[in-house]
Amino acid sequence: MAQVDTNTLKKAEAAASIAKDLIVQAIEQSAANQTLCEEALKQASTEIAQAQTMVSQVQSSIQTAQAQQQSKQ
Numbered sequence: 001m002a003q004v005d006t007n008t009l010k011k012a013e014a015a016a017s018i019a020k021d022l023i024v025q026a027i028e029q030s031a032a033n034q035t036l037c038e039e040a041l042k043q044a045s046t047e048i049a050q051a052q053t054m055v056s057q058v059q060s061s062i063q064t065a066q067a068q069q070q071s072k073q
Contacts, residue, residue: 003065005058012054019047 022044029037 005061008054008058012051012058015047015051015054019044019051022047 022040026037026040026044029040
């Protein structure tokens with residue numbers, strides 16, 4: 001079984017959590033301050049992209065390890 005990079009996954013989880021908080025903030029600000037709402041959504045988008053990249057990296061490393069294991073068999 002391939003080794004899972006839990007540190008990277010924990011960072012992805014943190015980024016997703018930050019994105020969630022930013023989205024909640026955007027919802028709360030949507031009526032009162034359009035500029036803050038837009039900024040919170042931009043930041044949330046960045047955090048989501050970072051989380052997605054980290055998850056993809058872990059997934060890729062697992063697939064690579066599995067392919068190497070299968071080629072040895």
